Amino acid sequence: MMRKYSTYILLFGFPLFGCQTKVVEKPTYEQNWMLLEKDNKALAFDADIHLSDAELTLDKKLFELRKQFLNETEKQKIPLYNSSFNELKPLIEDSKLYKVFQTMPKGGLLHTHSGGVTDMKWVIAAARKYKECYVYDQKDNDKFIVGQLAFFENGKVPQGFVSLDKKLLSDPHFEKELLERLTLKRDKLCTYTNYWIEFEKRFQRINLLLPYRPFFKEYYLKGFQDLAKDKVQHVEIRYVFEELYDFQHGKYPVKKSITDLQDIVKEVQKSDPQFSLKLIYSSFKFLDPQSIEKQLETAFELKKEFPDMISGFDLVADEAAGHSISFFEKNWTALDGLSKKYGVEMPLFLHAGESNSVFNKNVFDTSLLNNRRIGHGLNLIYFPKTMELIKKQNKLVEVSPISNQILGYVSDLRNHPARVLLSNGVQCSINSDDPSVYGYEGLSYDFWVAFVYWELDVKALKKLVFNSITYSSMNDNEKKVAVAHLNKQWNDFIQHTNQSLN
DSSP: OHHHHHHHIIIIIHHHHHHHTOOOOOOOHHHHHHHHHHHHHHHSTTTTOOOOHHHHHHHHHHHHHHHHHHHHHHHTTOOGGGSOHHHHHHHHHHSHHHHHHHHSOOEEEEEEETTSSSOHHHHHHHHHTSTTEEEEOSOOOSSOOTTOEEEOOTTOOOTTEEEHHHHHHHOTTHHHHHHHHHSOOOOOTTSOOOHHHHHHHHHHHHTBTTTBHHHHHHHHHHHHHHHHHTTEEEEEEEEOOOOOEETTTEEOOTTHHHHHHHHHHHHHHTTOTTOEEEEEEEEETTSOHHHHHHHHHHHHHHHHHOTTTEEEEEEESOTTTSOOGGGGHHHHHTHHHHHHHHTSOOOBOOEEOOSSOTTOOHHHHHHHSSBOEEEEOGGGGGOHHHHHHHHHTTOEEEEOHHHHHHTTSOSSGGGOTHHHHHHTTOOEEEOOBSTTTTTOOSSHHHHHHHHHHTTOOHHHHHHHHHHHHHTSSOOHHHHHHHHHHHHHHHHHHHHHHHHHTO
């Protein structure tokens, strides 16, 4: 029996043992390289996007357009990566890529501010038509600064103010000077300017214009029409509420600005039926918790009355100068009680991480609070655990590349932190922040900058565009309608752009 068993081993066992001990070939260097590439792509923010044949065709065409543009700038020795947006703006406008982005549907603009949406050249031209409009043309003092615009009744004009129209007629150079004082440009990347001080002065120069109700209505109608023309279908404004007034009725209740904006949106919808608006009630980081408590009460009261217009709450201003988000911890813990009291929820859309410092830890709070989106989030990449948490929580970072450069956070836009966020699967959208203050309109410039400097493709563009609707504060039904419209516009864009680039 033993001999028989041995015979079986001889006949069958050795081949089997030979198969079991056969050395499996190691993957080649090339296979490992390709596996790494695949794994990295699977982590990216746009990994779920699959392009149609038409989209793949456009992707190749846009790749070639960018390549041609970069070759031409190199040939002309244009320092593309060491120049500010303002230096390159004419070059951008002359490019074929910019013409493409002007026609691209952009979905929603999720991060912009009241006072920063309408072209400043138009502001000057529109304001001068009012005989009640004046400009301060003396040296700065503790009340007013040079170039500050305001409306006053006849006989109640403070010293130092002169008629805007008369000033422009008498001084041919004043309009250019005023425009420079109303816009913030970073003309040279290497020069020092305290950009936040200059930035806030731009808002101070128009903060007495906007509450004047006749001008207010003109201002937002122009701003919304320009955005709709630039293929933006939805807008969410960080809105600082104040009482509107005119010289016939005096001051109006705070809610008048909401009803006026609703009327303005209806006017825009006559030509662009899909256009929609939400307001994020905004207060300031430099206030104390008691003041924020009152602001939150007002925000809840307005949201209860206008649930389809007020979408949430934010704190704005320079993060380096204001209080941290955690400084207002008692205000945040009171939100649940306020929600029960008013019967509405007040999600947060906080500015956080608009900083290059690891000592600014505001992004920590955004992962611990009911915070739907993060404004800027530049230093989120310094905190890998928080970045991972933000990704798991599926919270969006609102990225504003041109604003970040002009305010001095990123010089060479190839090094923008958003590139790290995108490759690590953190969802983002493209925004313009305060375009009128930076001397441009719309959202096309920001998409151009992101596409060229971040080496994006159509897959990334599509994800960024659709993110702006997916992560908007619209309700489910509103999103469904908005996505359907955006899908149609996107497909039309792909078809027409492919035809035009043949």
